[in-house]
Amino acid sequence: MPVVTALTYYPVKGCAGVLVDQARLTPAGLAHDRDFMVVSEEGVFRTQRRDPRLTLIRPDVTDDGTRLTLRADGFEPLVVTVDASGPARPVELFGTAYRGIDQGGTAADWLSSVLGAPSRLVRVPPDHDRVTDGRTPGTSGYADSSAVHLLCRATLDLLNDKLAERGAGPLPMNRFRPNIVVDGWAEPHTEDRAHHLTLGAAELGYTKLAVRCAVTTVDQESGARSGPEPLRTLADYRRAAQGGVVFGVKYAVLRPGKVSVGDEVVVGEWGESER
Structure with missing residues (x-):
C-alpha cells in the first residue's frame, strides 16, 4: 500500500x-511553501543554481505566518515580523514579472551577509494571482x-x-x-x-x-x-x-x-x- x-x-x-x-x-501547496523569496537589489530571484549558499539558511515560520526566523551557522538568528500587507515591489521569477512585499532592511542586511551578495527578502502579496x-x-x-x-x-x-x-x-x-x-x-x-x-x-x-x-x-x-x-x-x-x-x-x-x-x-x- x-x-x-x-x-x-x-x-x-x-x-x-x-x-x-x-x-x-x-x-x-503545503502551507507557507515558497511564501518568501530572496531577490537581488533589482528584484531578480536568487536560486541555488547561482547561489548554492541559500541552502545554508534554515527558515522557520510560525503557523499563522506572522513571524519568520532565519538561521545560518556563524550568524545570529534573525526574527522577522512579517509584513503581509505593505506595498509590493516588482520581482522577477524565470523572466516572469510578479510582485513581492519587501521585508525590510534588517532582513536584507542579514541575507546579504550570509550570501555575500546584495539581497532582499520578499513575501507573496495577498493579491498574488499566479496561474x-x-x-x-x-x-x-x-x-x-x-x-x-x-x-x-x-x-x-x-x-x-x-x-x-x-x-x-x-x-x-x-x-x-x-x-x-x-x-x-x-x-x-x-x-x-x-x-x-x-x-x-x-x-x-x-x-x-x-x-x-x-x-x-x-x-x-x-x-x-x-x-x-x-x-x-x-x-x-x-x-x-x-x-x-x-x-x-x-x-x-x-x-x-x-x-x-x-x-x-x-x-x-x-x-x-x-x-
Whole structure:
C-alpha cells in the first residue's frame, strides 16, 4: 500500500526545508511553501543554481505566518515580523514579472551577509494571482511551477543503483527537494502515471514531469556543488522528449485539506507517462 512517508515545505525559495509530520495543503501547496523569496537589489530571484549558499539558511515560520526566523551557522538568528500587507515591489521569477512585499532592511542586511551578495527578502502579496501551467492548471507561491512536487522512494532507489554502477555514492532524498515522498510503489517512476491522487483529506491533479537542473548537484547540507551527478546519470535514462531530464512529478491542488505522514495514497486516475 503506497503511503506518504515525508512532508517538507520550503518557507523561503531556495533555502532549507522544514520536515513535518502533518501539513495543511492549500491551493498553493503545503502551507507557507515558497511564501518568501530572496531577490537581488533589482528584484531578480536568487536560486541555488547561482547561489548554492541559500541552502545554508534554515527558515522557520510560525503557523499563522506572522513571524519568520532565519538561521545560518556563524550568524545570529534573525526574527522577522512579517509584513503581509505593505506595498509590493516588482520581482522577477524565470523572466516572469510578479510582485513581492519587501521585508525590510534588517532582513536584507542579514541575507546579504550570509550570501555575500546584495539581497532582499520578499513575501507573496495577498493579491498574488499566479496561474500555473501543465495538464491541470493551479496556483502556487514562488515555486518553480506547480504547487506540489512529489517523488517516489523506488524512483530514487533506482537512481542510486545506477550511480553505484558508476562508482558514485547514493544521494539523499533532499537533493531533489520534494514536498511529498511516497513509499510503497514497487516500480520506479510510478508517479509519472499517477494523474489523480487522494491523500489524507486532499486531492492532487497531475500537471507535468519535474525537469531537473543544476540544483540537484548541490549538497543540501554543505551548500557545495558535487560535480556532474546526478544529471550525468539521469541523462542516460531519463531524457524528456521536450528536452532536459525529468525526475519526479508536479501536481496542482484540486482539493485542499490536511495531509499526514502515514496517509494512504490512492490513485484515482492512471495515465501514460509523458516522457
